[in-house]
Amino acid sequence: MTPQPDLPDPAHHDVDSMLSRKFGREVANYFSGSPLNRVSFLRADHAFISKALVHPSTSFLLFNDLAPLAHDMTKLAYATHEEIKPLIGENPFEKTEEQMIKEYNSTITLPLVLFLGLDERKKEGFEHGIYKGIPYFAVDVTPKGTIEKQANSVVEAMKAKGLKFVEGRMHMSLNAPEAAIYAQARALLDWNARNPFCGGCGQPTLSVNAGTKRVCPPTDFAELPTAQAGATTVSTTPRERASCATRRGVSNLSFPRTDPTVIMAVVSHDGKRVLLGRQKRWPDYWYSTLAGFCEPAESVEEAVRREVWEESGVLLGRVVIHSTQPWPYPANLMIGAIGQALPDGEKIHLEHDPELQDAKWVEMDDIREALLHGTSGLGEPPSEGYKEGGLRLPPKTAIANQLLAAVTGGFLDITEQSKI
Template sequence: MPPQPDLPDPAHHDVDSMLSRKFGREVANYFSGSPLNRVSFLRADHGFISSALVHPTTSFLLFNDLAPLAKDPTKLAYATHSDVKPLIGENPFEKTEEEMIKEYNSTVTLPLVLFLGLDERKKEGFQHGIYSGSPYFAVDVTPRGTLQKEAAGVIEAMKAKGLQFIEGRMHMTLNAPEAAIYAQARALLDWNARNPFCGGCGQPTLSVNAGTKRVCPPTDYASLPTAQGGATSVEAKPRERAACATRKGISNLCFPRTDPTVIMAVVSHDAKRVLLGRQKRWPPHWYSTLAGFCEPAESVEEAVRREVWEESGVLLGRVVIHSTQPWPYPANLMIGAIGQALPDGEKIHLEHDPELEDAKWVEMDEIREALKHGTSGLGDAPAEGYKEGSLRLPPQTAIANQLLQAVAGGFLGESPKI
C-alpha cells in the first residue's frame, strides 16, 4: 500500500472559542486547506494579473489532458514564465477584458491561463497594493486547435527536464497543501474544457476573469463556414453573432459549477452499528458509506434521507453535518453527514435503486479494526496487518474514512486515536 499523505489543517486560526468547545475541532478533508489566498476580486484586474504573471516568483502548474506536471506522485512540479512563454506569449492579459471580447475570433485558439491565488507565506517579491505573496497560475498545455505545435513543444521541454505528467483517474498521493492547489486548478480547467459553447445559443464562448468565467461575445471576426463545408475565413471587421439570452440582464456570464453531493455515515438506532454498502466493481470485502447527488429544491438533510432510503431501504431520523470535501472529479462538493436510523426503519432491502451490490450493518468494533488495518484506495493493497477476508474501507484521504472515524470515536470532537 502506498504511503498516505497527511491531512490538511483546518483553514482557520486555532484558538479557543465557544464553537470549538461545543462542537470540537473543525475537520479538514483532503483537497481542502489550500495555502493560497484566491483574492478572487482581483481576477478582473488585468493590471494586477499582468504584473503577477511575469513576476520572477510566479509558479505555473501545467496540465496535459488534466494530468498535472509533477516530480513524483507526492509532489507537483512548477514551470516558470519563460517555460510557458512559447505557448501563452509574453502576456495574454495585456489587453482588457472588454478589448478581448471586442476582438474575439472563434477560429483562433487562445491559451487557457488560470490565476489560482497568492501564497502569502512567501511575502518577499511580488506586491500589489496591500496584497503580497508568490503568485500561482495554472496553464492548460493540452495540444488543441491552432496552438497544437506550441503546446507540444512545452510538453517536450518539461519531459526533457525529467518531469512527468502524472496520468490516472484520481491523484490522491500528493502532499495535502499541493493537493488543494491541484484540485482548484483541475476543476477549473475541466470546466473550461467542457464549456466551449454557450448554453444559451450554442455559439463559441470566451474564457475571461482569469479562467473563472466564460462569456458569449456579441461579435466574431471569424466568418461562418461555407455551404461546401470549407474552412472559416477571417473578416476585416467583426460580424454580429446571433442573439443570445445570456447577453441580456445580469445573466451574461457562465460560471464554474459545483455539484453538491451528500455522503453519510448511517448509524443504527442504538448507535452500535454502521450501515455500509458496496458496488459490484469494487475489490472483494471493500465497503464504504452511502452517497448521492443533491437534487433541486432539496435540503442536504432531505437528500441524505432520500439517498439512504433509495439505495438501502433504511429510514433515517435526525441528520447532522460533519464536514465537507472538495472533489475535483469533475467538480463536486462532498457534504459529509451523520444520520441515525429510525427504530423501526433498519431493515435493508435493495429493491429501489440497483446501484449497490450489497449493503449491511457492521458492528462498531469491526469498523474500528478495519480503520486500523483495512484502509486503502480502490486499486491499492490494504494496510499492514490486514487479515484476508476482513472488512476493507476507504483511505484517510476520503471523507468516508473521516465520517467512519467520527462515529467510531463518539461522533463529536477530534477524530479518535484508532
C-alpha cells in the same frame, strides 16, 4: 502501497471558542486547506493580473489533458514564465477583457491560463498595493487547435527535464497543500473544457476573468453566419453574431459550477452499528458509506434520507452535517453527514435503486479494526496488518473514512442519543 498523505490542518484548530466547545474542532478533508489566498476580487483587475503573470517569482502548474506536471506521485512540479512563453507568449493578459471580447475570433485557440492565488507565506516576491506573495497560475498545455505545435514544445521541454504528467483520475498521494492547489486548478480547467459553447445560444464562448468566467461575445472575426444574412464570407471587420439572451441585462456570464453530493455515515438507532454498502466493481470485502447527488429543491438532510432509503431501504430520522470535501472529479462538493436510523427503519432491502451489490450493518469494533489495518484506495492493496477476509475501507484521504472515524471515535455521545 503508496503511503497515505497527511490531511490538512483545520483552520484555527488551536484557538478555543464557544463553537468549538459546543460542536468540536473543525474537520478539514483532503483537497481542502489550500495555502493560497485566492483574492478572487482581483481576477478582474487587469493591472494586477498582467503584472503577476510576468513576475520572476510566479509559479505555473501545467496540465496536459488534466494530468498535472509532477516530480512524482507525491510532489507537483512548477514551470517558470520563460518556460511557457512559447505557448502563452509574453503576456496573455496584456489586453483588457473588453479588448479580448472586441477582437474575439472563435477559430483561434487561446491558451487557457488560470490565476489560482497568492502564497502569502512567502512575501519576498510579488507586491501589488497591500497584497504580497508568490502568484500561482495554472496553464493548460494540452496540444490542440491552432496552438498544438507550441503546446507540444512545452510538453517535450518539461519531459526533457525529467518531469512527467501524472496520468490517472485520482491523485490521492500528493501532500495536502499541493492536493488543494491541484484540486482548484483541475476543477477550473475541466469546467472551461466542458463549456466551449454558450448555454443560451450554442455559439462559442470566451474565457475571461483569469479563467473563472466565460462570456458569449456579440461579434466574431471568424467565418460564422451573420445575424442578418447567414453568410459565411470572409470579412476584415467582426461579424455580428446571432442574438443571445445572455447579452441582455446583466447575465452575460457563465460561471464554474459546483455539484453538491451527500455522503453519510448511518448509525443504527442504538448507536452500536454502522450501515455500509459496496458496489460490484469494488475489490472483495471493500465497503464504504452511502452517497449520492442532491437534487433540485432538496435540502441536504432530505437528500441524505432519500439516498439512504433508495439505496438500502433504511429509514433515517435526525441528520447532522459533519464536514465537507471538495472533489474535483469534475466539480463536486461532498457534504459529509451523519444520520441515525429510525427504531423501526433498520431493515435492509435493495429492491429500489440497483446501485449497491450489498449493504449491511457492521459493529463499531469491526470498523475500528478496519480503520487501523484495512484501509486503501480502490486500486491498492490493504494497509499493513490486514487479515484476508476482513473488512476493507476507504483511505483517510476520503471523507468516508473521516465520517467512520468520527462515529467510532466519540462523535456520537450515547447518553445524548435522543437529541440526534
